[in-house]
Amino acid sequence: MPLGTERWKADPLAALVILGLTAWRLAWLPGSDLELYVDEAQYWLWGQELAAGAWSKPPLVGWLIRAANEAVGSDAPWVARLPWPLVHGAAALAVLALGRRLAGGPVGALAGVVYATLPAVSVGSILISTDSPQLLALALFLLAWVALPGRLGAVLAGAALAAGVWSKYAMLFTLPGLALAAWIDPRWRRPWADALIVALVALALFAPNIWWNLTHDLATVRHTAENADWRGALNLTGAAAFLAEQLGVAGPLSFAALLAALARRWPPGLRGLVPIAAAPLAIVLAQALQSEANANWAVGAYVAGSVLIAAWLAPRPRLTVAAVALNGVVAMGLPVIGTLAQDWRRDGQPVLARYVGNTVVADRVIAAAQQAGATSIVSDDRALLAELTWRVRATRAPLAVRAVPGRQGPVPSHYDMLYPLRADPGPTALWVGQSDHAPACLGAFLYLPPGEGDLGRRRLATAPVSGPCLDALRR
Structure with missing residues (x-):
């Protein structure tokens, strides 16, 4: 041919x-x-x-x-x-x-x-x-x-x-x-x-x-x-x-x-x-x-x-x-x-843990911030900052998401670079993260219930932050 x-x-x-x-x-x-x-x-x-x-x-x-x-x-x-x-x-x-x-x-x-x-x-x-x-x-x-x-x-x-x-x-x-x-x-x-x-x-x-x-x-x-x-x-x-x-x-x-x-x-x-x-x-x-x-x-x-x-x-x-x-x-x-990501499981946990369950965790944090009357959510965890930034926009929640200043030297994430807490003038905030990484000035923690996905598997806690503690985190 x-x-x-x-x-x-x-x-x-x-x-x-x-x-x-x-x-x-x-x-x-x-x-x-x-x-x-x-x-x-x-x-x-x-x-x-x-x-x-x-x-x-x-x-x-x-x-x-x-x-x-x-x-x-x-x-x-x-x-x-x-x-x-x-x-x-x-x-x-x-x-x-x-x-x-x-x-x-x-x-x-x-x-x-x-x-x-x-x-x-x-x-x-x-x-x-x-x-x-x-x-x-x-x-x-x-x-x-x-x-x-x-x-x-x-x-x-x-x-x-x-x-x-x-x-x-x-x-x-x-x-x-x-x-x-x-x-x-x-x-x-x-x-x-x-x-x-x-x-x-x-x-x-x-x-x-x-x-x-x-x-x-x-x-x-x-x-x-x-x-x-x-x-x-x-x-x-x-x-x-x-x-x-x-x-x-x-x-x-x-x-x-x-x-x-x-x-x-x-x-x-x-x-x-x-x-x-x-x-x-x-x-x-x-x-x-x-x-x-x-x-x-x-x-x-x-x-x-x-x-x-x-x-x-x-x-x-x-x-x-x-x-x-x-x-x-x-x-x-x-x-x-x-289309089966939520149902595909092994030992009771989702196989695609990176892609399921994280929205639930982010929405719980947003609800906790609104219940506490906070004007912003702060964290030093890039994964939390990423999910929360997207979900705040998707749910149209009246909250800002800000990064707590991290290590000295080059900034560790996009959020530290462009959305640092020091640029936020709000009077009250809700801190979220792992309690062993929490700032010393925080008060009592409220632990989030365990969930699915990468974020749900972590031992995450929230704590209100305001006044001198919030000012200290801005530095």
Whole structure:
């Protein structure tokens, strides 16, 4: 069968699979029982602020949540999750286009389906993650770089690069791989003038975040450096764990296919994808050897990696069916599991404790503050501050949520940086936290009843605070 005919059959089928899977993920979201966990609640707050920066990561994730909130007119958790199936669906179509450009229609079609069914993408389609917009931006960046010549292509590549960095600094992990790709593969080379345009456009579009960091004690940069936490000793166990976790990120058969593809010599086009895919894995593996690394830190490998996986699997139809089917079961099942989060239990406790039960705890604290006549709730616990900030807005409670000043030196959280107690003039407050971390000036504690979820499992207490004690906490 001529390749052109095969392409026109493959592309619509792959697009139909991607769009159908995206619709499936969207359809289950309104029934989801998942609450906003700590990081998600913090991302939601960034969307309320619409600032050019945030404490731990660039704020694009929050802007997308805000867009969904405004479009639907709700702060419900499922609304905050609306952008992510759409983002990954668009990324899958971009990966399809990238694969078709480099390896022809059938491989491109398979690459789009491989990406759409990756377990990391399935998880990122029901949970809020900074990885999701980064992956879309990366796919568009690589597509613009290799497929759109001239200044317009360079401008679009620069814009996509900036969008990825606005989502997560890990977008930059791809650049060393791109430089190596241009060295070994003529299809990945662009004139120096184009590369300069890409860099200048990206720098100009990302400049507001750079300025924000400069005016906020380099908060995001400091937090990123603290996460690295290099210790100078080899952590072989951590490195092995990171590699093993990639079996879950990509699926066991897909990750094995990627490793085989990285070791193979490819023709021009696909050859350049090898260092592009390998760079994030190598960088994060080096991080794991020195300290610790989360499995998702290298997820950028799977944009280029999906094309390589498809190119390696395409001549092996049985393995192709097995790899896609295995990941497809996860892709179809996870949206359903989200609707059972409150009921899925082990030993009487919710399995997804990070995502259930925390709203009940936050609402109890809000009710206690209102009953005590407090004007604000104060804590030094980031998880409590995150959940309370979101729930106060959602319930329209007339309360402020403020962070009790913590340790000296760089601020320990977004709330300490922008919502410190010292900036709140209210006369009364309710302190909440663990009693063994309580300020010495507090009076008697009232313990919250035990509950479910991460917050419910803690021994949390509240205590009214006013007068000299409140003044002391402001210092």
